[in-house]
Amino acid sequence: MGASVAGLTAAVTLRTEGYGGRLTLIGDEPHTPYNRPPLSKQILAGTWEPDRIKLRTNEELSALDARLLFGRSATGLDTDARRVVLDGGDSVSYDALVIATGVTPNSLPGAHHLAGVHLLRTLDDALALRADLRREPDVKVAVVGAGFLGSEAAAAARRMRLDVTMIDPRPVPMRRQFGDRIAALVGRLHKKNGVSMRCGTGVRRFFESGGRVTGLELTDGTLLDADVVVVAIGAAPAIGWLAGSGLELRNGVECDPTCRAAPGVYAAGDVASWHNNHFGCRMRLEHRLNATEQARAVAHNVLGENQPFAPVPYFWTDQYDAHIQAYGVFPADAELAVLHGELEGGHFVVAYGHRGRVVGVLGWNSPCELRKLRQLVVDRAPWASILPAPQAVWPGRHLSASLR
Amino acid sequence: MQVTLHQDKCVASGQCVLAAQDVFDQRDEDGVAVLLDDRPPAELHDDVRHAAAVCPALAIALADQ
Numbered sequence: 001m002g003a004s005v006a007g008l009t010a011a012v013t014l015r016t017e018g019y020g021g022r023l024t025l026i027g028d029e030p031h032t033p034y035n036r037p038p039l040s041k042q043i044l045a046g047t048w049e050p051d052r053i054k055l056r057t058n059e060e061l062s063a064l065d066a067r068l069l070f071g072r073s074a075t076g077l078d079t080d081a082r083r084v085v086l087d088g089g090d091s092v093s094y095d096a097l098v099i100a101t102g103v104t105p106n107s108l109p110g111a112h113h114l115a116g117v118h119l120l121r122t123l124d125d126a127l128a129l130r131a132d133l134r135r136e137p138d139v140k141v142a143v144v145g146a147g148f149l150g151s152e153a154a155a156a157a158r159r160m161r162l163d164v165t166m167i168d169p170r171p172v173p174m175r176r177q178f179g180d181r182i183a184a185l186v187g188r189l190h191k192k193n194g195v196s197m198r199c200g201t202g203v204r205r206f207f208e209s210g211g212r213v214t215g216l217e218l219t220d221g222t223l224l225d226a227d228v229v230v231v232a233i234g235a236a237p238a239i240g241w242l243a244g245s246g247l248e249l250r251n252g253v254e255c256d257p258t259c260r261a262a263p264g265v266y267a268a269g270d271v272a273s274w275h276n277n278h279f280g281c282r283m284r285l286e287h288r289l290n291a292t293e294q295a296r297a298v299a300h301n302v303l304g305e306n307q308p309f310a311p312v313p314y315f316w317t318d319q320y321d322a323h324i325q326a327y328g329v330f331p332a333d334a335e336l337a338v339l340h341g342e343l344e345g346g347h348f349v350v351a352y353g354h355r356g357r358v359v360g361v362l363g364w365n366s367p368c369e370l371r372k373l374r375q376l377v378v379d380r381a382p383w384a385s386i387l388p389a390p391q392a393v394w395p396g397r398h399l400s401a402s403l404r
Numbered sequence: 405m406q407v408t409l410h411q412d413k414c415v416a417s418g419q420c421v422l423a424a425q426d427v428f429d430q431r432d433e434d435g436v437a438v439l440l441d442d443r444p445p446a447e448l449h450d451d452v453r454h455a456a457a458v459c460p461a462l463a464i465a466l467a468d469q
Contacts, residue, residue: 009457016453035462037415055462288460289419296457316417316460323416323435367435371418 001074001084002100003027004036005291006269008055010098011066013299023066024092026084028073028101031123032061037288039126040152041318045159046130050123074101077245079262096302099242099253099267100295103235103286108144111206116213117229120149129153132228133160141165142216142226144203146173148317150232151186154195155319157230165196165224172199178326181336182350182362185343186319193320198222235286237271252284257308259298266302268295278310278380279329279359287315312377321346325370328352328360328377337386340369349373353383405449406467409439413463420464423455424448437463 001007003025011025027033033055042048061068069086076085077097085091105119112119118129133139139162143154146168157164166173172183173190191197198218206229207215215225237252247261248254252273255261259274267274269291273284285294290313297309316325334352339361341348349369352360358381363370376386407427416435420428427448429438444452456464 013457035460037460289417289458292458292460314417314419316415318415325417365434367416367418368430368432371421371430371435374422 001026001097002102002269002271003029003033003068003070004100004102004269005033005055005288006100006102006272006295007098008033009292009295010100010268010299010302011064012056013296014302015064015066017299017303019303021095023064024069024094025064025066026069026072026074026086026092028071029122029124030071032056032058032070034123035288036121039123040120040149041156043123043126044120044130044133044153044156046134050127053123074241077242077247077265079246079265082264095264097265098295098298098302099261099265099271100269100291101238101241101271103270104238105231105235106233108203108231108233111203111213111229111231113211114206114208114213114229115211116227117206117231119231120153121235129228129230133157133162135227138163139227140225141228141230142167142224143230143232144168145230145232145234146170146197146199147177147232147234148174150230151190151319152317153230153232154190155193158193158195158320163196164194165198165226166190167198167201167203167218169202169219170199173197176332177330178362179330179332179334179336179352181343182364185364186322186324189320189322198224235270237273237284239271254282257310258301258306259294259309260301266298268298274309276310277308278312283313283329285313285315287313289314312374322364323367324362324364325367326360326362327370327374328358329354330360330362334359335383339373339386340366351376351386353386356383357381358383358386405444405446405452406469407439407442407444407452408465408467409437410463410465411436411438413461415461415463417460419458419460420455423458424451427452428455443469 035053083091105121111117141157141164143150143166154166172187174186175183202219204217253267255274257275270286276283331354334354339349347365349363358376361373414436427444
């Protein structure tokens with residue numbers, strides 16, 4: 001259930017691993033499966049057209065020999081009868097179910113009835129936003145939320161030479177993802193590229209004229225003109241349809257280390273919460289690579305391998321001339337050490353240390369060096385073992401005033 | 405097996421190098437993937453299929469020869 005990367009990959013892997021039985025792939029979007037990362041980058045900026053992000057050609061989809069139900073959503077699950085109920089009331093029975101329904105973007109109360117206010121999750125969202133950004137010259141854009149999506153949308157809008165303001169209640173963009181020190185560099189990058197940063201403030205209310213947004217008031221009292229507003233304030237697992245199913249639902253579909261939620265029921269991708277034995281904690285990742293890797297692991301487990309899924313997470317983001325990639329996890333109170341390059345130099349790799357171990361490495365325009373240092377996370381290298389080498393070390397939770 | 409690499413799609417994730425380092429490498433300057441062997445020997449085919457499957461940019465195409 002779910003026909004984005006995770007759902008499609010599970011289906012493809014089942015077939016390539018020799019499953020010859022009946023297979024149904026169900027997704028709520030009308031489009032054939034597509035790749036999401038370019039939506040906030042090349043698709044929004046207009047450098048790629050939608051055809052370029054298809055995950056499979058129509059011929060490849062046919063070769064999957066699956067029943068394809070696109071534009072259909074699930075409304076319920078009966079785990080005893082092993083049946084998924086679809087909109088319209090008909091149902092699909094299963095021996096094994098892979099739940100891959102992803103996440104739904106959070107919305108901002110009192111805003112989304114206005115023209116000009118956009119969410120960004122689907123291809124249709126991206127095309128609608130792109131059209132609105134091109135509606136007239138000199139469009140003023142407000143981006144609410146400075147995480148991955150908000151930051152990338154702001155960068156894409158600047159690439160279109162638009163007037164962009166980014167608003168976030170936290171003191172620096174991408175703080176939750178990277179911690180204060182690297183987040184401060186992201187903030188500086190946006191400022192350098194002409195984005196007006198309004199960090200430490202939220203949105204109090206929207207102004208409108210004739211049903212279209214015209215501006216907003218921030219919690220610090222600032223008034224901003226805005227013709228287009230992008231709301232990028234996170235997303236919640238799409239689990240509403242599973243209410244009453246008996247599955248454990250908290251932050252996503254709760255699974256065991258093999259990604260199994262109940263007999264014959266597995267979850268993969270953004271919607272899955274599972275225990276990652278490598279880090280000894282529960283995780284739910286909204287990363288592109290995880291959707292692929294987890295779906296592959298789930299497909300193997302459906303076929304009887306029953307192995308724990310214990311990856312080192314990987315993600316990346318592209319903003320202006322910065323290509324930022326990371327392996328591992330990035331706790332807010334982690335220590336930081338520079339392993340390669342210089343923070344001020346635009347090329348570097350930093351390690352994140354937590355409870356005496358290396359738990360993450362992040363590269364800024366240093367993909368080759370980063371890949372070589374990934375092993376530190378795989379090995380959970382003792383933090384002390386890297387300390388003679390780095391060029392600079394900071395304790396956790398210490399903001400650098402000079403970088404702000 | 406014939407391997408094709410679309411460098412214009414590559415996002416420099418390096419997953420292909422992790423999966424099959426005898427077949428893929430990365431450019432030093434920007435990390436974009438480089439194809440070392442477009443007809444890898446049979447013993448590497450599983451690794452190359454893995455590389456193509458996990459590429460987040462769908463930049464690797466495989467054809468049976």
